Amino acid sequence: MTIALTDPRKAEPAARPAASGRFLFHGPGGTVLSQGSHAPIAPGTAETLERRLAEAFRDAGPGAVAGGALPFRRDRPDHLWRAARAGSRPLWDAPGEAAPGPVRLTSVPAPEIYADAVARAERLLRAEAGLPQGLRKIVLARTLAVASPCPIHEDALLARLVQDDSVTAFRVGLPGAGIGAGIGADGGADGGTRALVGATPELLLDKRGAAVLSHSLAGSARRHRDTERDARAAAALAGSAKDRREHAMVVEYILDTLAPLCRNLDCPDGTRLTATRSMWHLGTRIRGRLRDDTVPAAVLAARLHPTPAVCGLPPADAARQIARLEPEDRGFYAGAVGWCDARGDGAWHVAIRCAEICGSTARLFAGAGIVEGSDPWAETHETAAKFAAMLDALGLPGDAALTLAGKDA
Numbered sequence: 001m002t003i004a005l006t007d008p009r010k011a012e013p014a015a016r017p018a019a020s021g022r023f024l025f026h027g028p029g030g031t032v033l034s035q036g037s038h039a040p041i042a043p044g045t046a047e048t049l050e051r052r053l054a055e056a057f058r059d060a061g062p063g064a065v066a067g068g069a070l071p072f073r074r075d076r077p078d079h080l081w082r083a084a085r086a087g088s089r090p091l092w093d094a095p096g097e098a099a100p101g102p103v104r105l106t107s108v109p110a111p112e113i114y115a116d117a118v119a120r121a122e123r124l125l126r127a128e129a130g131l132p133q134g135l136r137k138i139v140l141a142r143t144l145a146v147a148s149p150c151p152i153h154e155d156a157l158l159a160r161l162v163q164d165d166s167v168t169a170f171r172v173g174l175p176g177a178g179i180g181a182g183i184g185a186d187g188g189a190d191g192g193t194r195a196l197v198g199a200t201p202e203l204l205l206d207k208r209g210a211a212v213l214s215h216s217l218a219g220s221a222r223r224h225r226d227t228e229r230d231a232r233a234a235a236a237l238a239g240s241a242k243d244r245r246e247h248a249m250v251v252e253y254i255l256d257t258l259a260p261l262c263r264n265l266d267c268p269d270g271t272r273l274t275a276t277r278s279m280w281h282l283g284t285r286i287r288g289r290l291r292d293d294t295v296p297a298a299v300l301a302a303r304l305h306p307t308p309a310v311c312g313l314p315p316a317d318a319a320r321q322i323a324r325l326e327p328e329d330r331g332f333y334a335g336a337v338g339w340c341d342a343r344g345d346g347a348w349h350v351a352i353r354c355a356e357i358c359g360s361t362a363r364l365f366a367g368a369g370i371v372e373g374s375d376p377w378a379e380t381h382e383t384a385a386k387f388a389a390m391l392d393a394l395g396l397p398g399d400a401a402l403t404l405a406g407k408d409a
């Protein structure tokens, strides 16, 4: 299903070149922009990550920082760089439109096919309910393909994304067509082919010394311009037993995974409503103190990934169902993006509310947690609402995905 959009707000295409650096994060935790000479870290999976990071830092200068992306699938290689230093030069003064129109927007798969996959997942969850190792949750995602007549301007996109100060805006260079193509020794321009750009509200793991923090989200509702309607949506989410169940699975999983690594671990604030500009979520901050504070943040993040916020429970079974029910490969969407320094301190975020940008095309991703009792069209509309932040940042109508998903949204 495709629609063509000509946005009346369309202005001149942004004039400046695309964002430089291999990785960039800007959010409540500060700004980290990779700078200076960059060296690729040999790709691999979580099992070898600690060794590969130690090698990368062995001959590095004092300010070196490693960062990049871990893929959704644990059996796929990561994409990481070691940079000479982290800077904080803001890149978001780029004027102009990120995706000058007219733009074509295609839902892949069509909304009704996604709704059908949700219905199939829900039947499976119902059939397994109560079984000791039965499936309890499956997160299903879909994509929106954006085709613009001009190259998508990443700086202009980031300039819009950073306006929401509740999220961490990010840009991470990805392996392009022909991995390694265009990769020079110096990290000015990025090999140029592909990047993951987004603004995530979800912190997988932050580590400073022995202190760790994870801010997990699950359970969602669309926000509304009308304040009363918005407050009603928030109250309904806070009171929803289905969403609380969906959320509790994520918290339980993170506590279970971190517990053996920590001296103490708790959720001091409990579960609360948390908001981005376009979505309400249930969120829980989990804080702990590590037994071994030398384990790098990236290794801890890889240990946690994929949480039931983006995969399901039990994780391996849910991942198998995702491979069966989703037509598109997730790539680095729903993986993790982040950085860490030579001491292992750093921050890793859940790679959601993002798009893979490649020249004049973008692939936007959004998923929703399916549990027993989930309604297929409600989940389809939830994913449509989750596209709004990226669509808006691209200069497109934020409700375009709701339009594509049908008039009852």
Ligand SMILES: C=C(O[C@@H]1C=C(C(=O)O)C=C[C@H]1O)C(=O)O
Residues within 6 Å of the ligand: 139, 141, 202, 217, 218, 219, 220, 281, 309, 310, 352, 353, 365, 366, 367, 368, 369, 370, 386
């Ligand atoms: C999977 C996504 O979001 C995740 C799923 C949520 C849910 O199912 O309620 C909420 C926040 C995220 O953990 C996404 O935005 O693509």
